[in-house]
Amino acid sequence: MGKGAGIYSLSEQEIEKTFPNLIGSGYTVTSPETTEYNCIAWAVNETNAWWWPDSFNLGYWPPQIPRKETIDAFIKAYALFRYAPCKNLQLEAGFEKIAIYVDSSGTPTHAARQLSNGHWTSKLGRLEDIEHYSLDSLPEYGTAAVILKRKK
Amino acid sequence: MTYADSRLSAIYPQRNVLIIVKDNTAIGEDSDRLNEEYKRTIEHYLIPTTTRWANPSIRFNTLKAEWEAATAHLSSITEIAIHPAYQQIIGMGTIAIPFILSELTKNPGHWFWALKSITGEDPVPPEHRGRLKQMTEDWLKWGKEQGYIV
Numbered sequence: 413m414g415k416g417a418g419i420y421s422l423s424e425q426e427i428e429k430t431f432p433n434l435i436g437s438g439y440t441v442t443s444p445e446t447t448e449y450n451c452i453a454w455a456v457n458e459t460n461a462w463w464w465p466d467s468f469n470l471g472y473w474p475p476q477i478p479r480k481e482t483i484d485a486f487i488k489a490y491a492l493f494r495y496a497p498c499k500n501l502q503l504e505a506g507f508e509k510i511a512i513y514v515d516s517s518g519t520p521t522h523a524a525r526q527l528s529n530g531h532w533t534s535k536l537g538r539l540e541d542i543e544h545y546s547l548d549s550l551p552e553y554g555t556a557a558v559i560l561k562r563k564k
Numbered sequence: 565m566t567y568a569d570s571r572l573s574a575i576y577p578q579r580n581v582l583i584i585v586k587d588n589t590a591i592g593e594d595s596d597r598l599n600e601e602y603k604r605t606i607e608h609y610l611i612p613t614t615t616r617w618a619n620p621s622i623r624f625n626t627l628k629a630e631w632e633a634a635t636a637h638l639s640s641i642t643e644i645a646i647h648p649a650y651q652q653i654i655g656m657g658t659i660a661i662p663f664i665l666s667e668l669t670k671n672p673g674h675w676f677w678a679l680k681s682i683t684g685e686d687p688v689p690p691e692h693r694g695r696l697k698q699m700t701e702d703w704l705k706w707g708k709e710q711g712y713i714v
Contacts, residue, residue, distance in 0.1 A: 430637045447672050447696045450639040461694035466641040468677050472694025481642060522639055537637040538673075552637070 423540055430552060434542075437549040442533065443541035452486070454535035455510045455523035456493045463489075483558055486512055486520045495560035501547060503530040506564055511547050511556040522553035620656065624663040627653050635674075645677040654681045665707040672696040679703055 423445060428435050452463035453472075464471030465479040473479050477489045487497060495510055503509075503526065511532065513522040524532040524547060534550065535541045547556040617623055631649035638644050653660050654677075661682060664675045676699055680686050687706040692698040707713040 426636065447674075452639055462639075462641070462696060463694060464639060464641040466645075468641060468645060468680070469690075470645075470674075470676050470688075470693060470699075471641045481640070519640075521643075535639075537635070537639055539636055 427536060427539060427542065431536075431550055433549045433551060434544060437544065437546050439542045439544040439549065441540045442543050443535075445539045447538045449535065450537065451523050451535040452489075454533070454541060455525045456490065456495075457525075465489075481519050483512065483514060483518060483520055486523075487558065487560065490560050494562040496562065498559050498561040501526070501556065501559045503528075504561070507561045508564055510560045512558040512560070513550070513553040513555060514557040515554040518557075522550065524550075524556070620659050621663065624653060624656065624660055628663075628667070632673075641674060641677070644674045650678060654678050658682060661707075662712055665704065665712050668700045668704060669713075672700040676703065 424441065427439075427441070447462065449459045450462045450464065453459065453461055461472035463473060465473040465477070465481055465485055467479070469479075474489050474492055477492070478485045487495075490510060490512075495508075498509070501509065501511060509526040511524045511526070512520055513524070515521050522534065524534040524544075527533055527543065531543050531545050532547060533541060533543050544550065617626075627649040631647050631653070634649070635644045635647055644650070653664075660678070664678060667673060668675055673696070676688065685706065687702045688699045689702070692702060704713060
């Protein structure tokens with residue numbers, strides 16, 4: 413699937429309409445679309461719930477972590493999976509990394525996980541998972557403000 | 565008084581018009597396209613935008629399409645729920661409940677805040693939060709108990 417496969421699906425049209433930078437930087441669709449999980453869950457390989465610390469009490473959020481839409485709460489949630497902040501997003505042997513995107517007001521919007529080839533995997537809302545080559549290809553989510561890593 | 569479509573005449577019977585409709589007997593994509601455009605033109609004439617908006621089904625589906633297109637890529641439940649089209653669906657009140665439950669029978673989606681807001685109820689136990697399939701089942705069970713689903 414993805415660009416170059418010869419078949420241009422409706423999903424790809426929807427993805428590229430929302431994230432036009434992906435057209436130039438390249439990406440591959442790697443799953444069907446689903447509402448069973450979102451990017452925050454997918455960043456830690458969880459596929460059984462939609463994670464979000466909303467005040468409506470609708471999303472899953474680890475009960476021991478403050479239910480707040482702050483970068484601090486997201487860092488604490490990922491700390492449960494042994495992730496800790498680090499300074500660079502480069503691929504490091506023996507480590508896994510997550511990038512947390514924030515909008516212009518500093519509110520988390522998205523998370524992506526680094527793959528062993530240095531690319532990144534993102535679940536796009538209720539749309540598909542994609543493999544993308546750069547964190548900069550999803551500026552609609554804001555900027556990748558925090559990088560976390562853990563030992564494999 | 566003749567209508568192009570008896571369904572439309574039922575919705576908007578007071579418009580006194582004569583419309584002659586020809587069957588699409590030609591073969592080919594161009595003919596199909598012309599026929600579709602012709603039907604759409606008649607529909608626009610028979611059901612003006614103001615009337616469309618007053619029809620709950622049309623209003624719900626118009627808002628739903630707008631909301632889904634604008635929020636498909638979002639993870640934030642807050643952002644998904646505060647979208648203006650979603651808020652307008654909440655503003656429709658209890659009349660929107662059958663439409664929302666019907667949607668849930670087809671696809672699990674983020675309809676739960678709308679249902680909570682409109683009904684003031686929450687049949688979803690804490691352990692089901694974030695698990696959209698289970699949340700959907702909880703709300704559909706509620707819909708049956710309340711008589712919204714037969």
